[in-house]
Ligand SMILES: CSCCC(=O)C(=O)COP(=O)(O)O
């Protein structure tokens with residue numbers, strides 16, 4: 506294995522942090538953020554991708570459905586940027602994650618993230634993590650612009666963009682359907698089955714309880 510591609514929610518980071526901190530933060534800040542920044546080019550460009558007249562209503566409907574749609578994920582990233590910079594947010598990483606990532610990097614492994622969260626949201630979470638700035642450890646931050654996470658073509662797109670042989674990429678996720686799609690594209694897979702997140706083993710992918718388990722698998 507030469508490359509490790511990791512999911513965030515349920516893999517590096519507690520599901521509870523995403524659903525009880527990040528998402529509520531964005532939901533409560535949304536209306537004020539649009540009032541302050543809606544005319545700015547960066548935000549207006551995202552809003553142009555939101556269908557219908559009532560952008561706020563559409564965004565709130567997507568939030569309620571946890572829709573993994575690119576314009577919502579982009580806007581959440583812009584809102585979280587304000588929160589991280591204000592010190593109101595800190596990126597959660599499970600205790601086993603920072604040391605393992607540094608170890609893998611020191612071994613010469615290439616590291617990247619693939620999440621439905623936008624590239625901006627990914628960078629912010631690891632830059633402002635509880636373990637400090639881990640952004641330099643990663644070569645890539647792939648999001649739904651590469652495709653949806655349950656589609657095999659997305660992983661082929663990522664391997665091509667990363668310049669990596671799919672068979673030498675290990676994809677880490679908690680979601681079996683994402684791992685299925687990655688396997689279909691020729692990637693190696695490992696399901697993170699973190700008891701703290703209540704993840705259920707799929708029984709069709711190799712499993713790890715944490716990143717220390719993954720290190721053991723990488724060393725095998
Ligand atoms: C980068 S932290 C925010 C994660 C996020 O917005 C999200 O929707 C997570 O979805 P995933 O498909 O990566 O579990």
Ligand SMILES: [Mg+2]
Pocket residue numbers: 512513514515516678679680
């Ligand atoms: Mg996940």
